[in-house]
Amino acid sequence: MRLNRLWLIVGLVVAALALAANGSSGRQRASAGGSLTFGAEQGGGPDWCLNSTMSVDCGEFWNVVYETPVLRSAFVLTPKFTYKLDLISKYTVQQNPQRITLYIRKNAKWSDGVPVTGKDFRFLWQTIMNPAYKDHVDTTGWRQVRTVTGNGKVVKIIFRTPFADWKDLLIAGAAPVLPQHVLQGTNQTTVWNTCICDPKTGKPIGDGPFLLTKYDPSGGITLQKNPAGWYGKPAKLSTIQFVYLTNTNTEIEQIRGREIDVIYPQPQQSLSDLKGQSGLRIQSSLGTTWEHIDIQQGPQGNPVAKQQWARQALTLSLDRAATVKALFGQLNSGLKPLNNLFYFPNQGKAYVPHWSKWSYNPTKAESLMKAHGCTKGGDGYYRCTIGGASTKMTFSFESTRGNRLRELAFTFLQDQAKKAGIELVNNFKPAGTVFGSDLPNHTFDLAMYAFVSTADPGGRVPTYKCGGASNFGLYCNPKTSKMLLQTDKILVPTKRTALFEKIDSIFSNEIPAIPLYQKPTFLVYKSGIKGMVDNPNSQGPTWNVENWSK
Amino acid sequence: MLTYIIRRLLYSIPVLVTTSFLIFTFVSVTGDPLARLRANPRITVAEIRSVEHAKRLDRPVIIRYGFWVRDAATKEFGTTMFGNNRIWPQLKRVLGHTLQLLVTVQILAILIGVSIGVLSAIRQYSLFDYSMTAFSFIGFAMPVFWLALVLQVIFTNIYLKWHVRIFYTARLSSVNPGHGLHFLLDRGQHLALPVMTLVTLEIAAYSRYMRASMLEVIGSDYVRTARAKGLVERRVILKHVLRNALIPVATVAALGFGALFGGAIVTETIFTLDGMGYYFITTLQSSDPYPVMAWLMVTATMVIVFNLIADIAYGFLDPRIRLG
Numbered sequence: 087m088r089l090n091r092l093w094l095i096v097g098l099v100v101a102a103l104a105l106a107a108n109g110s111s112g113r114q115r116a117s118a119g120g121s122l123t124f125g126a127e128q129g130g131g132p133d134w135c136l137n138s139t140m141s142v143d144c145g146e147f148w149n150v151v152y153e154t155p156v157l158r159s160a161f162v163l164t165p166k167f168t169y170k171l172d173l174i175s176k177y178t179v180q181q182n183p184q185r186i187t188l189y190i191r192k193n194a195k196w197s198d199g200v201p202v203t204g205k206d207f208r209f210l211w212q213t214i215m216n217p218a219y220k221d222h223v224d225t226t227g228w229r230q231v232r233t234v235t236g237n238g239k240v241v242k243i244i245f246r247t248p249f250a251d252w253k254d255l256l257i258a259g260a261a262p263v264l265p266q267h268v269l270q271g272t273n274q275t276t277v278w279n280t281c282i283c284d285p286k287t288g289k290p291i292g293d294g295p296f297l298l299t300k301y302d303p304s305g306g307i308t309l310q311k312n313p314a315g316w317y318g319k320p321a322k323l324s325t326i327q328f329v330y331l332t333n334t335n336t337e338i339e340q341i342r343g344r345e346i347d348v349i350y351p352q353p354q355q356s357l358s359d360l361k362g363q364s365g366l367r368i369q370s371s372l373g374t375t376w377e378h379i380d381i382q383q384g385p386q387g388n389p390v391a392k393q394q395w396a397r398q399a400l401t402l403s404l405d406r407a408a409t410v411k412a413l414f415g416q417l418n419s420g421l422k423p424l425n426n427l428f429y430f431p432n433q434g435k436a437y438v439p440h441w442s443k444w445s446y447n448p449t450k451a452e453s454l455m456k457a458h459g460c461t462k463g464g465d466g467y468y469r470c471t472i473g474g475a476s477t478k479m480t481f482s483f484e485s486t487r488g489n490r491l492r493e494l495a496f497t498f499l500q501d502q503a504k505k506a507g508i509e510l511v512n513n514f515k516p517a518g519t520v521f522g523s524d525l526p527n528h529t530f531d532l533a534m535y536a537f538v539s540t541a542d543p544g545g546r547v548p549t550y551k552c553g554g555a556s557n558f559g560l561y562c563n564p565k566t567s568k569m570l571l572q573t574d575k576i577l578v579p580t581k582r583t584a585l586f587e588k589i590d591s592i593f594s595n596e597i598p599a600i601p602l603y604q605k606p607t608f609l610v611y612k613s614g615i616k617g618m619v620d621n622p623n624s625q626g627p628t629w630n631v632e633n634w635s636k
Numbered sequence: 637m638l639t640y641i642i643r644r645l646l647y648s649i650p651v652l653v654t655t656s657f658l659i660f661t662f663v664s665v666t667g668d669p670l671a672r673l674r675a676n677p678r679i680t681v682a683e684i685r686s687v688e689h690a691k692r693l694d695r696p697v698i699i700r701y702g703f704w705v706r707d708a709a710t711k712e713f714g715t716t717m718f719g720n721n722r723i724w725p726q727l728k729r730v731l732g733h734t735l736q737l738l739v740t741v742q743i744l745a746i747l748i749g750v751s752i753g754v755l756s757a758i759r760q761y762s763l764f765d766y767s768m769t770a771f772s773f774i775g776f777a778m779p780v781f782w783l784a785l786v787l788q789v790i791f792t793n794i795y796l797k798w799h800v801r802i803f804y805t806a807r808l809s810s811v812n813p814g815h816g817l818h819f820l821l822d823r824g825q826h827l828a829l830p831v832m833t834l835v836t837l838e839i840a841a842y843s844r845y846m847r848a849s850m851l852e853v854i855g856s857d858y859v860r861t862a863r864a865k866g867l868v869e870r871r872v873i874l875k876h877v878l879r880n881a882l883i884p885v886a887t888v889a890a891l892g893f894g895a896l897f898g899g900a901i902v903t904e905t906i907f908t909l910d911g912m913g914y915y916f917i918t919t920l921q922s923s924d925p926y927p928v929m930a931w932l933m934v935t936a937t938m939v940i941v942f943n944l945i946a947d948i949a950y951g952f953l954d955p956r957i958r959l960g
Contacts, residue, residue: 135720306811
């Protein structure tokens, strides 16, 4: 009797599993054809909001990924780091004062039929400069705009003082044009917290190939094809569903098990499990997040770091190529150290590898130190006399605790530097302490962290000019500082690039910081999906979403 | 009994206040909600100071704690520091999801764990007893995160080999989960692996508690008397032994339920379940103390309430106990 009951229970369990398996197969069939599921590493958290214009509150990378298909602007940043015309068909630039004239496409319109006009561009500027939102918006660049005018399809932006990086103010998804006719008079900090819609009707609104039709803080974000069309070619997919997967290991299992179609994970060693998997494709590119080491030249750092030869010796003692290969060789064999503080290899001729002269050479590092009177101690590390006092070539090395890649990188760098007689001491701290206290207070010797840059090098000006807001290493060269301030005023791209290269050439000798590598990006997707092209800069992978198909 | 309950609730208030102040201070001092802003080289020091002032980050911790208490009491825990999202609706949502997981885990763990404990006690030193003891130790020793990851890999490999999706490896639901039975099936398939992960440890614990409790009661004089009176063994076990042996297990279950509310952090993070544990991790990463505090108050309240339930249940189950 008991055995019968046991078999009955086993039979019920098997039947339930079979039912579940059949049900799930059925659901999978129903979701195919025109619909794509994208695993997203950010979103839905308690602080999450959708209005990326409020960049302090809603300025995460994944905000741009979700919103690029929905809210457009003057430009889209391409994988080649060029600015492709988006809502505009052309533009002109005049100087003295800087005047930008944008010509909006005739067929650029919002999903409710209202054309995109100069009023929308003006409304964007007014919103950003509205004192009510001053604690919610990054006004960089916009505060130099005197006025934005234009009612029809021509927009004029006049700058008070020149701002060379003006294109970054008008990027799809990141700095999108806003629909003035639905948002006028609303509170921008709350109106688009849970939808991108007309607040009066609740209907989704956008001027791109998709509309954000559902925001589920627990599940994800749903984009559906814009039924009204947009200026570009119609989207091939009917739905894109972003689902939150904040754990990279889980992302990898989900794509391996085909539960989702695409992932865009942070670089991890475990991604190598996906290489060679049948049915999956991986695109990897060099991103605009670049790791570097800041050197403290202020009073609270090691006094020897103020000496240029010491910084050069330190750079020679670090094998950047071997470190990059060890960290990412399995994932991206083509990755090389970054050899320019302003441009990336992706930017073609603009990238001049001034720093390639600092390839790993511990012998040369030691010769340099000896030539300046340093002597090697019994512990294998050099001591140098600076201002009459003996100073050990020991640097406290700070970075963010809990970041495995950084901890691994430090292990390699410490070992390499030791061979040249330079000591690096682990001083990893919580990210809050590094960014909230030690960097702004300049209480470090060496600090390794990443900058998230744009294609335009103008963002580095505050980092390397004397007294710059993010000049945490307190490096100061009045000559290069003056040149950096000049770059913001030069509007001719070739002249500007030449000036940046001149500055970088000087920096490659003076070494205010040591560039390490660009973090690679990885776009992993099912091989049946067409049209996907990885975009490693801040625009993200949805830059050409209208071309995706299944 | 009522006096006892009121007294226990009153004792809880200073505990909650002290805990909330300590956690608020620790989170405020160690985290930096503006870290992302500071890493942006374009944002000026003046702008950061302005944001600090607007979010009251330039005030002393005790003043900020006061503002939080005011918002917690009058505005349902207020809003998040960035994004201005109301906290209480988010907490209600994640609480519901965690409840689904925990109720399932506890029901399964109690049913299976108690059964194993009873059988192990009845057949002490048998092969079954030794096997279940070994299983319990393995269950205790197994790290939760390891088991979660292994289960994900196993069921992914099953799909890759046989193209049969038995269970899903993450999230609460599919993109289009359907309605009614389809929705329930889909939810079940998504919760199966997290349930398996948590239930393993719980079964190990309950089976050991139950076994020990049964062995203690089985040797009692009144059980010997019951047998001597000629009662069938099955009746002796179910009516006399089991009911008394369940008393300590009932209190352990009540305590465990309360603790699990905030404790399934690792499981929810790995399976990306939108529950209390996952909510805690994401708010801690953003260094926003307000949702962290709200989470803490809900979790602490759950622990206090279930502790109280455990004590009251003990008083009801065992007539020898008088609460006062």
